[in-house]
Amino acid sequence: MASIHIPTLMLALLSGFAMLGVQLWAAQRSRLRYLDLAVWTWGSWTLLAGFAMLTARVVVPVWVSALLGNGLIALGIVFYNEAIHRHVLGRALPRWMWWSAPTVAWALTAWMLTWPLAVRTSAISLVFALLLCPAILVLLGPGWRGESSLRAVGLTLVAAAASLLLRSVHALTNPEEYRDLMQSSLGQGLTFLFSFICLIGAGFGFVLANFERIARRMEEMASTDGLTGCLNRMTADALLRHELERGRREGTPLAFVLLDLDHFKDVNDCHGHHAGDDALRAFAAEVRARLRASDVVGRWGGEEFGLVLPATDGPGAARLVEQIREAVATLRLCDGDGHDFTLTVSAGIAVAEPGGQLTADQLFMRADRALYRAKDGGRNNVQLHDSGWELGMESPAA
Structure with a gap:
């Protein structure tokens, strides 16, 4: 054998x-x-x-x-x-x-x-x-x-x-x-x-x-921002361009939102950068908790964030961002010395309609313009871009 x-x-x-x-x-x-x-x-x-x-x-x-x-x-x-x-x-x-x-x-x-x-x-x-x-x-x-x-x-x-x-x-x-x-x-x-x-x-x-x-x-x-876990700007911008092209092919709207924390420099100055980092993480968590699986949140830099919302029209985006704004306003944060502080956020929304020819840069510029109107309007509010603004006409806030 x-x-x-x-x-x-x-x-x-x-x-x-x-x-x-x-x-x-x-x-x-x-x-x-x-x-x-x-x-x-x-x-x-x-x-x-x-x-x-x-x-x-x-x-x-x-x-x-x-x-x-x-x-x-x-x-x-x-x-x-x-x-x-x-x-x-x-x-x-x-x-x-x-x-x-x-x-x-x-x-x-x-x-x-x-x-x-x-x-x-x-x-x-x-x-x-x-x-x-x-x-x-x-x-x-x-x-x-x-x-x-x-x-x-x-x-x-x-x-x-x-x-x-x-x-x-x-x-x-x-x-x-x-x-x-x-x-x-x-x-x-x-x-x-x-x-x-x-x-x-x-x-x-x-x-x-x-x-x-x-x-x-x-x-x-x-591809990810190390502090907040959101996508970094380069990756989120690439996804914005991809979703914009897909929306054109499928005939669906795409909403893009710019979110900016109000007076965030005061948080860092008064409570320290560690508390500021905690605040950014808490804010990002509040945003992510309200998004769909298809939605994307990216950190554009500093205290500015962007949302890419496929198949979302203006009113739908405004409702979502208003929920985020209210949730952020109720956050209660604490610094290392035991001092409490709060946050507020301003937001600008722009929508690429089906059949439109907006580029990603143009969509970003519209959201940025709406964000500045939210800041000028007293902060802690949401503005939806109106195409009438391009002609110099005023539009009421969303």
């Missing part, structure tokens, strides 16, 4: 985990460092040390090899759990897992040292499979909605756990193949190889998931 040379297999696994460890070490030393990637690196080095100890039984006592090898492998899997918990859930693994996992592996190995190797192999394989379960549950639950590479990591860990369970059953049903860890055996070799090759594959998938997250965050940084 065909068999697998176990010493060669162990050497291959040692080489695989060594290469993974080097790649992880290089990745986590880059300028874009992530703690969860560093934790996975520690897990890979710990697993490498565990396999090295199992292989070292040719030169060290078997009990030393078994205790240290199994304990280090269990600890390495706990490192993997920690990395996945941090990456997906943003929190550390429960502390009891850190001491209980290697303790169970050590205690079980010590207790069963005189038992047949097949029974010991079955028990420790079952322990390793169970240790993978917390990570699998996280990856197949909330992690499934994260980076696409995390799904591959989850499925790979499922395969590793299934292979370990198969190894546990195989050891009990085929004890003649488990008389010695280095015994050449097809069943022992395949289950051992596949279990830990899956862990190597999961490591490469985890690296990809980290770099997916890095790429997404860089994209967000390029």
